[in-house]
Amino acid sequence: MKIANRMENLSPSVTMAITALARELKAQGKDILSFSAGEPDFDTPELIKQAAIKAINEGHTKYTAVEGIIATKQAIINKLKKDHNLDYKLEGIVISNGAKHSLFNLFQVLVEEGDEVIIPAPYWVTYPEQVKFSGGVPVFIETDDSTEFKITPEQLKAAITPKTKILLLNTPSNPTGSVYSKEELLALGEVLKGTDIIVLSDEMYEKIMYNGKKFTACAEVSEDMYKRTVTINxxxxAVAMTGWRFGYIATPDVALAKALTKLQGQVTSNINTMTQYAAIPALEGEADETIEMMRVEFEKRKNYAVKAFNEIKGLSCVEPDGAFYLFVNIKNVTPDSMKFCADLLEEKGVALVPGLAFGTEGYVRFSFATDLATIQEGIKRIKEFVESK
Known part of the structure; x- marks a missing residue:
């Protein structure tokens, strides 16, 4: 059976592959510590689970509108107004099967053959693959720890061509945890003024912030940025609902939302109905106390891990302001992140993700979305491994 040619250029997710390998080795009885998954180790808050159970018991088990039920869309609108003073219409909200699905829909609807999408590197592994699958051309802007992995207005200006269709921003970032300030977003917005470039802003980690920093949404920094920004969240x-598959886009462009709904209607239709009902209390703030508990715990782990890594000779990492990852510089040990991760897994049973997967060689991603005891043991093994080299 011949597979379509379009699949030849689509790479599998390295993060998922490593996580699956670590799980398989563990099932074989091997002592494996995995820091590869981008998944909180906390359970979904009880009140959210109860909201889903209530929805089932009340018979909310049928199809819904493709783009989501009105109550959940209104909860998203209320959340964006409360958190960022942004105004959206019900017609500008589309709920999908996780943010990855939202992004896929967006690239399919917006990107024509040959359109360029600017992606700061390091980047989440899915971004360039979805762009290429949609016929677009990823254009990478390289960053490193000297700028906290953030692009400058000068870099953005230099990357723009007549074919540029989209700038993709991820703040807080996966894999680096870097966060753009209001001033930095304003400066990038100045470069875009007078262009038709769309900003896709992936804000999935917005609630996981550290060091007393406040998150700023791209769309809230100016009227011009509001009009050109599509928010993905x-x-x-933040709410430990990975398996529930709840993502959404918010846009002031109702025509775009209608096109996304048309596409989704022919692919998946609505996301599962119970999740839509369970999402309402999370969006309305009823789980905020639990979210803050998780954030505080993540920050404790972050503080320990940053200090511990920076004490290992040959390694260093920038302290992140958000998300739950460290992007650790291994260049003084080896520039080859794939070999570093493969040898570490084989010799010490520790699973990390190579920086090469995120488009930036010489680094590895360490997820601290696991308990402190595991983090301590994992870094101890990493230290032993580096010292042996």
Whole structure:
């Protein structure tokens, strides 16, 4: 059976592959510590689970509108107004099966053959694959720890061509945890003024912030940025709802939302109905106390891990302001992140993700979305491994 040619250029997710390998080795009885998954180790808050059970018991088990039920869309609108003073219409909200699905829909609807999409590197592994699958051309802007992995207005200006269709921003970032300030977003917005470039802003980790920093949404920094920004968000990370598959886009462009709904209607239709009902209390703030508990715990782990890594000779990492990852510089040990991760897994039973997967060689991603005891043991093994080299 011949597979379509379009699949030849689509790479599998390295993060998922490594996580699956670590799980398989563990099932074989091997002592494996995995820091590869971008998934909170906390359970979904009880009140959210109860909201889903209530929805089932009340018979909310049928199809819904493709783009989501009105009550959940209104909860998203209320959340964006409360958190960022942004105004959206019900017609500008589309709920999908996780933010990854939202992004896929967007690239399919917006990107024509040969359109360029600017992606700061390091980047989440899915971004360039979806762009290429849609016929677009990823254009990478390289960053490193000297700028906290953030692009400058000068870099953005230099990357723009007549074919540029989209700038993709991810703040807080996966894999680096870097966060753009209001001033930095304004400066990038100045470069875009007078262009038709769309900003896709992936804000999945917005609730997981550290060091007393406040998150700023791209769309809230100016009227011009509001008009050109499509916000992508969900509940997987901040509310520990990874398996529930809840993502959404918010846009002032109702025509775009209608096109996304048309596409989704021919692919998946609505996301599962119970998740839509369970999402409402999370969006309305009823789980905020639990979200803050998780954030505080993540920050404790972050503080320990940053200090511990920076004490290992040959390794260093920038302290992140958000998300739950460290992007650790291994260049003084080896520039080859794939070999580093493969040898570490084989010799010490520790699973990390190579920086090469995120488009930036010489680094590895360490997820601290696991308990402190595991983090301590994992870094101890990493230290032993590096010292042996």
């Amino acid at each position: 969900g509940l997987s990370k």
